[in-house]
Amino acid sequence: ETVLTQSPGTLSVSPGETATFSCRASENVNKDYLAWYQQKSGQAPRILIYGTSTRATDIPDRFSGSGSGTDFTLTISRLEPEDSAVYYCQQCGSSPFTFGPGTKLEIK
């Protein structure tokens, strides 16, 4: 199975700054099947980015994704307090469709 590792475990960033999240895979992931989700406390996750770099509907352009092969990145610019959440990457290129362990974003 493809194991996804996310770093850092926790990120603490001030409003207005940029947060960068890393997702590394144990084997190559087809970039069409790499997605990022945001989960706020007490809520179900929601899709942010799919196909490595395509923003989902209604996701602001402050959110961007990039990467290929085994290394993928989510970047949130101009951070806002509402961005406080846990962010997960997932690959759906090969079964099982594994998730990374998540990165918790704290807004200072």
Add this chain to the structure above:
Amino acid sequence: QVRLVQSGAEVKKPGASVKVSCKTSGYSFTTYDINWVRQATGQGLEWMGWMNPNSGNAAYAQKFQGRVHMTRNTSISTAYLELTSLRSEDTAVYYCVRPYSHYYYYMDVWGKGTTVTVSS
């Protein structure tokens, strides 16, 4: 509007089984897979498997093989997750998810989750 409405919270004893339902609306039920994802309290997301509502075929994560069954009733556009031989480690919120599956594949529409508590 696509909606996935899950059944209510369950409390089960170790060794018992639980069956969670996911009633869908707003789209053609047999056109999209249904995935199931669970999350223990304070933990990350864990993908359990997926089912094709048209054929009824399902594929499960190795971890759950032999204990999980994903089924459906197409006449009421409802998917089901059954987990047997429950243990305390199965205490979690269980989500049904409708993926987007045209060229890309990702977890698109999520139910609100069903809390399953396994306790003696």
